[in-house]
Amino acid sequence: MRKQFDFFKNIDKTLVFLFLVMIFMGWFNIFAAELKEGHQSIFDVSQNYGKQLFWIITALLLAVVILMFDAKFFPAFAWVIYGGLMVILVGVLFFGVEINASKSWFRIGGFQLQPAEFAKYATALALARYISEVKMRTLDWPARLKPLAIIALPVALIFLQNDTGTALVFAAFVLVLYREGYISGLLLTFGLIAIFLFVMTLILNEFIIIGALAVIALAGAIILRRKRREMVQLLGLFAILSVYVYSADYAFENFLQPHQKLRIEVLINEEVDLKGAGYNLNQSKIAIGSGGFWGKGYLKGTQTKFNFVPEQGTDFIFCTIGEEWGFVGSFTIIALYILFMARLLVLAERQRSAFSRVFGYSIASILFFHFAINIGMTIGMMPVIGIPLPFFSYGGSSLWGFTVMIFTFLKLDSKRLELL
Template structure:
């Protein structure tokens, strides 16, 4: 038994571990494909992004091993400390950080750059899990209800100040964890979803058709449930609110959103967008993916990839490389891997004995899901272009290490489930 103590992988969930390794490998192979211009070059060229990615992966593996080796109580005990530390770092980056593409989100250390906002995600997850696990349902009052939102809002706000709206939006992923814990009702979630769909619809279709549609649906539902008077009133009230919302979308779009944010939405919903301008990325990405066909062009054979048609191809648009070279089959396999991955994390979370572990598990799944949904969604034109990486796949050290940390913290806590006392 004593020797087994040193096996850090004992009781670590093997399917998760396997998928993790698979994703990391897929990422590296495709970064190489998207960056290398001469296939005779070695992947171990550390001046190139694929070579650097190998270093990042090594760092991630090392971090994972350390997390598996340390005492799992540490995560809960130091939850607030880690959270506080990263809040300070987020403030520091605003003051001392380097400006890259108009965002102030990076620390430059030697030839490497670190993006603290990536690490702030798991720090927030820790603090959230810590706080919510100490709240007992009977005592849930206004203060207890509002605190989780504040825990999420502070780092999100600081990231927003870095002018990195994409990463700030990621913090909304915690809504899924909050929903599971009962802090958000299903109606709220559905409402938010409807609001988002309506927002996009409004920009696509004349708003009066939509208001008409809302009126019609409200009327039909009211007629069906006409015997339950209070609910009819509620539905009519909701209908009126939605109508006003749709009416105001145009106003919000024209007056509240910044120019580049407007453009990103316009490219998505309009056919007449200028493909040379803001629509360029998305169009090229779609061409690359579309040219993949069923089985793809073959590894390292994608012409769109090779000629660098798609900007940011090793980072935010890595999925276009996969789409071109591996085709529909490759894409489906990757999507299934991700879905199995996060579903299994959720299922494992449900099996946890402590609320802390469960909430952390949900947070991890939510964050990975959000990145997955937005990143792939944008490359295939379903979501506005928001520059966030595809976890474990995209090029980048901060993202790789931070996602590995959060995943292995949960895996470490999960080993508890199988340990016998």
């Protein structure tokens, strides 16, 4: 009997509490989002809110199972799990079913599973394992590039499934690499400047931007006129950025798929194609915006209840929160997320084992990416990328995936004094 209770010893109660709060809030919201006339029972398993209850119960069982593992199992088997998931990702390309044009699902009975959700977990384990074995002093270029290869493999496979959204989530590992010193702050800044310039090229003519860059470069050159070396660097940087700006526009026009281009265009120009690509975004903003300060009340949302917002149970679940619970609800959700992620960072930083720390950062980064993109897209601040809002969106794979990740970390954290 004592041994059983050992599983739960030293588990961080704050994180578990926040986890349970969000999961049950999520379930009630799915009921509101998916409720149709004639189906009143929240436990009806033929409906998505009934199914979600099944997913929640199984997720909690899964959490207990994870806690029963030996903490050393995870670093030890990281590569095996990673390898296994990669095989499954290949397998889904051949044996999976296609939903919404993405061939990324296995169907078992009435339920579907999406291996890509678990690939995040596997990649986090592999990355943690790799980084924990690298000596900082010996960090040369090949060592810096290997983590990228670990990330790139699942990304490539998921791209092949035509599930761009999930593939993009792996960009979250950039934050982990930054924290671990694989990416410098300067590089991260350059990355952000590159994204900023890319967005600007979509709004303005590329020559205007190059002109603006030239003015900045000229001003810099005047300031640095005594320092030859810096001036040369500055002019070089200007040249590189100019070429980048010019080619970014070309890349946007020629390499993105039409629907992806549209998703970015509707973000920049709010009035584009309100009936087509802009429809989701517009209706989503209407639903959230109509919530007001206090919201319309639970199950009283008209926009979500009458299906004006597409995908309202999954990717656009935040609309239901915004409409029925208003700004108060939005604030609560965002606050819960920030608390949850901050707590993850605190726990990650207190690990003695690099493996545990990297793994903790990985979860926090992935959650952050989902949070930023999903909520951002519903209020028109991010392009529409089809990824769920963890704990809130309907879907078993996502819930299982995040549960497994979080409880693996909680297990690692509970044994932080034993792991080195």
